[in-house]
Amino acid sequence: QVQLVESGGGLVQTGGSLRLSCASSGIIFSIHVMGWYRQAPGKQRELVAVITSGASTNYADSVKDRFTISRDNAKNTVYLQMNSLKPEDTGVYYCNAQQFGLNYWGQGTQVTVSS
Secondary structure, X not given: OOEEEEEOOEEEEOOOOEEEEEEEEOOOHHHOEEEEEEEOOOOOOEEEEEEOOOOOEEEOOOXXXXXXXXXXXXXXXXXXXEOOOOXXXXXXXXXXXXXXXXXXXXXXXXXXXEO
């Protein structure tokens, strides 16, 4: 049974930092592409960052040079380090796992950046 559980969200002031974690179970974590997505109220869910099984990464232009995605295969966990946060970063952040045409999602964690 696949489970992705996000944690680390919260309230932070503009310019602050947060580190999100996504712990996985029920999948062969090491062969999955992992991603972070976010959704603001009234907006569609958007890709924030992805990391492949080979640890290649890609980021949305809006978060480049501020966010860093990483993975620890020994812990079956993917992370998102978020620095220099802006109010525009506010939203629910979701963890995603993908392999063989299948996608799995976590429950989401709220990130709120105050101005």
